[in-house]
Amino acid sequence: MKKxxxxxxxxxxxxxxxxxxxxxxxxxxxxxxxxxVFFPTSFDVLLLGLLIVLAIALRYNWV
Known part of the structure; x- marks a missing residue:
């Protein structure tokens, strides 16, 4: 059973x-x-993805 x-x-x-x-x-x-949107680099896209995942995780109490 999951805690x-x-x-x-x-x-x-x-x-x-x-x-x-x-x-x-x-x-x-x-x-x-x-x-x-204005200065798209691969680092910016990865950082944005990480921030979105972290925001969703914090919002839904996954972390």
Whole structure:
């Protein structure tokens, strides 16, 4: 049976870091998306993909 993730079992400082990360990741992803549209390099596309996956993972509590 799969163990469910419970964010309340984390230490308080790690919960605060996670909450700050959730607030920062969306504007950072939007900025990177705009930057990728104007200056598309392979690194920018990979970074944008990584940020999108991380934003979705944080939003749905997968991490």
């Amino acid at each position: 469910r993730f419970n964010p309340y079992t984390l230490p308080p400082w790690l919960r605060q870091v996670r909450e700050v990360g959730i607030q920062i990741i969306i504007p950072l992803t939007i900025f990177q998306g705009i930057r990728t």
